[in-house]
Amino acid sequence: MQIKQxxxxxxxxxxxxxxxxxxxxxxxxxxxxxxxxxxxxxxxxFGGACVGSIAAFIFALYNPWGASPAPLLIxxxxxxxxxxxxxxxxxxxxxxxxxxxxxxxxxxxxxxILISIYNVACAISFVISAGGLTxxxxxxxxYVGFFLISLATVSNLLTFAIIAPGAYxxxxxxxxxxxxx
Numbered sequence: 001m002q003i004k005q006x007x008x009x010x011x012x013x014x015x016x017x018x019x020x021x022x023x024x025x026x027x028x029x030x031x032x033x034x035x036x037x038x039x040x041x042x043x044x045x046f047g048g049a050c051v052g053s054i055a056a057f058i059f060a061l062y063n064p065w066g067a068s069p070a071p072l073l074i075x076x077x078x079x080x081x082x083x084x085x086x087x088x089x090x091x092x093x094x095x096x097x098x099x100x101x102x103x104x105x106x107x108x109x110x111x112x113i114l115i116s117i118y119n120v121a122c123a124i125s126f127v128i129s130a131g132g133l134t135x136x137x138x139x140x141x142x143y144v145g146f147f148l149i150s151l152a153t154v155s156n157l158l159t160f161a162i163i164a165p166g167a168y169x170x171x172x173x174x175x176x177x178x179x180x181x
Contacts, residue, residue: 005043008176009050012039016055024064028152032059033115034159034167036080037107040087041094041168042176048084056080075125079118086114094168103168104161111160112153119149 012035020032036055040048056077060068068076093106123141127133142149 045088108161
């Protein structure tokens with residue numbers, strides 16, 4: 001790994017964490033997850049997975065609302081690494097500007113799917129932390145959290161679809177890019 005890629009991973013991790021803190025007062029509306037996805041688009045799957053795991057680990061331990069218990073921490077780190085990794089898988093699509101609907105549609109759908117995976121993984125880990133995983137407890141957790149989960153889902157769908165394509169273009173012009181050399 002080159003020094004440049006390490007610096008980009010550190011910069012994106014720091015940006016995700018800062019945006020996590022800035023939006024921590026707004027329930028389930030965040031730019032933490034789209035930043036991790038964006039890092040994958042620009043740095044590749046490995047770089048995105050590194051950003052996702054580093055940012056999630058630090059933010060979960062130093063969360064303004066309290067540190068995550070171990071099962072939740074593991075779920076947050078793994079799913080955020082997955083989000084960065086998936087951003088890297090979509091690098092070829094990120095570079096395409098035509099047709100105009102392609103990137104927003106695919107990024108928005110990705111945000112919808114990835115935040116859903118994240119929310120289910122966190123719900124499972126929360127139920128495990130609370131005393132044991134059973135289907136009725138998991139369904140109760142998802143039912144109780146339905147409003148906030150829905151808010152997070154819509155928020156990420158929109159930020160992935162609206163913000164990610166423009167942010168990708170701006171950061172690409174600024175020189176933030178994956179280098180395999």
